[in-house]
Amino acid sequence: MPKLWNETIEEHRRAVRDAVLEATVALVAEQGLRGVTMSRIAEETGIGRATLYKYFPDVESILLAWHERQITGHLHQLAELRDGPGGAGERLAAVLDTYAFIQHRRHGHGAELSALLHRGEHVLHAERHLHGFVRDLLAEAAAAGEVRDDVAPDELATYCLHALAAAGGLPSEAAVRRLVAVTVAGLRRPS
Amino acid sequence: MPKLWNETIEEHRRAVRDAVLEATVALVAEQGLRGVTMSRIAEETGIGRATLYKYFPDVESILLAWHERQITGHLHQLAELRDGPGGAGERLAAVLDTYAFIQHRRHGHGAELSALLHRGEHVLHAERHLHGFVRDLLAEAAAAGEVRDDVAPDELATYCLHALAAAGGLPSEAAVRRLVAVTVAGLRRPS
Known part of the structure; x- marks a missing residue:
C-alpha cells in the first residue's frame, strides 16, 4: 500500500x-x-x-538541534532503565551508571562546542527533568529501604547529579565505574 | 620608630x-x-x-582583583584546617565542610557576576591547587585507615569537589551539612 x-x-x-x-x-x-x-x-x-x-x-542552530536530539535520546534511554524490571535500588543504580557514562562521553566534544551547546534553554529544561526523575526513583528506593531516608530524595538527587558530573573529566571507563560506586556508597543508610 | x-x-x-x-x-x-x-x-x-x-x-578588572583576593583567602583558610590539629580524617572533614560552605555562600553573587568571575585563569589555577591538596589529605586519611583505599585519592578528590559543588544551589545551611555527610559517607571503606 x-x-x-x-x-x-x-x-x-x-x-x-x-x-x-x-x-x-x-x-x-x-x-x-x-x-x-x-x-x-x-x-x-x-x-x-x-x-x-x-x-x-546557521551552523549554530544545526548544532543546537543536534544537541536537543542527543539530550532527548539520553532522557529516553534513562527513562527506559527507570521503568525496566528489577527493584528500585537496582533500577536506580542502572540509571546513575548510564548517566555517568553519558557525561563521560559528552566530554569528548571539546570545550568550545560544550560552551556553545550548554548555553541553550533546552539544557536547563532537561536538567530539571532529569533531576525530578532521579529524585522520584530515590524516593522509591528509600521507601523500599534500599537508600538512606535521613536525607530528602530531592537533596540526594542534587548530590548524585553533581558527583556524577565528575565523570566528564575522568580518563577511563574503569574510573567512571569507580566514581559511580563511590557516589552510590554515599546513598547507603548510615549504620 | x-x-x-x-x-x-x-x-x-x-x-x-x-x-x-x-x-x-x-x-x-x-x-x-x-x-x-x-x-x-x-x-x-x-x-x-x-x-x-x-x-x-575598568570595573571588570576590579572585580577580578576582588575575586582573586577572595580565592586566596579561601585557600589559606582551607590550608590552615588541613595543617591543624587532629587526625587526617578529622582534618579532611573540616576541609570538606568549609569548602561546601564557601560554595554555598559564593552562589549569593548572582549568575551574571559568577559567569564573569569564573572565566578567569586564576580560577583554574585555584581549582588545581585545591584538588591537589584535597587529594593529599585523602591519601593521608586512606593510609590512616580513615578513608577507603580501593579508589585512588586523585579520583576521590574529583568526586568530593564535584559533589560539594552542589552546595551552591542548596537552600539552607542544614542542607549543606547533609550534603557533606552524604559525600563523606561515599568515602568510607566498603564493608
Missing part, C-alpha cells in the same frame, strides 16, 4: 534533517567549530545551499 | 586598593553589574577618578 503523500514528505524532511545534523557534527569534530560553514555542510550532505537554508539559518 | 617612606606608601596603596574592591563589590551587589561605573566607584571610595584609573583600568 502506497504511503500518503504527507507522510512521505515528512519522512523525507526528517531524513534530510538527520543527515544535516550528522554531517555537521562530523565536520566540527574534524575541523573545529570555526572551520565549518553552511556551504561545506550543504556539500557534505549532498543538498543545495538554498535547501539547507530552508532547514536551518 | 617611624616607618620607612616606602613602607608607608605600600600600606597606603594597599588600603586604597582594598577600599576600591570593597566599594565595587558592595555597589554591584546593590545595583547589578551594569549599573556600576568607574565614576561611581571613585565617588563611593572618596578618591578622584584619575587616581582610580591608576589602580584599575
Whole structure:
C-alpha cells in the first residue's frame, strides 16, 4: 500500500534533517567549530545551499538541534532503565551508571562546542527533568529501604547529579565505574 | 620608630586598593553589574577618578582583583584546617565542610557576576591547587585507615569537589551539612 503523500514528505524532511545534523557534527569534530560553514555542510550532505537554508539559518542552530536530539535520546534511554524490571535500588543504580557514562562521553566534544551547546534553554529544561526523575526513583528506593531516608530524595538527587558530573573529566571507563560506586556508597543508610 | 617612606606608601596603596574592591563589590551587589561605573566607584571610595584609573583600568578588572583576593583567602583558610590539629580524617572533614560552605555562600553573587568571575585563569589555577591538596589529605586519611583505599585519592578528590559543588544551589545551611555527610559517607571503606 502506497504511503500518503504527507507522510512521505515528512519522512523525507526528517531524513534530510538527520543527515544535516550528522554531517555537521562530523565536520566540527574534524575541523573545529570555526572551520565549518553552511556551504561545506550543504556539500557534505549532498543538498543545495538554498535547501539547507530552508532547514536551518546557521551552523549554530544545526548544532543546537543536534544537541536537543542527543539530550532527548539520553532522557529516553534513562527513562527506559527507570521503568525496566528489577527493584528500585537496582533500577536506580542502572540509571546513575548510564548517566555517568553519558557525561563521560559528552566530554569528548571539546570545550568550545560544550560552551556553545550548554548555553541553550533546552539544557536547563532537561536538567530539571532529569533531576525530578532521579529524585522520584530515590524516593522509591528509600521507601523500599534500599537508600538512606535521613536525607530528602530531592537533596540526594542534587548530590548524585553533581558527583556524577565528575565523570566528564575522568580518563577511563574503569574510573567512571569507580566514581559511580563511590557516589552510590554515599546513598547507603548510615549504620 | 617611624616607618620607612616606602613602607608607608605600600600600606597606603594597599588600603586604597582594598577600599576600591570593597566599594565595587558592595555597589554591584546593590545595583547589578551594569549599573556600576568607574565614576561611581571613585565617588563611593572618596578618591578622584584619575587616581582610580591608576589602580584599575575598568570595573571588570576590579572585580577580578576582588575575586582573586577572595580565592586566596579561601585557600589559606582551607590550608590552615588541613595543617591543624587532629587526625587526617578529622582534618579532611573540616576541609570538606568549609569548602561546601564557601560554595554555598559564593552562589549569593548572582549568575551574571559568577559567569564573569569564573572565566578567569586564576580560577583554574585555584581549582588545581585545591584538588591537589584535597587529594593529599585523602591519601593521608586512606593510609590512616580513615578513608577507603580501593579508589585512588586523585579520583576521590574529583568526586568530593564535584559533589560539594552542589552546595551552591542548596537552600539552607542544614542542607549543606547533609550534603557533606552524604559525600563523606561515599568515602568510607566498603564493608
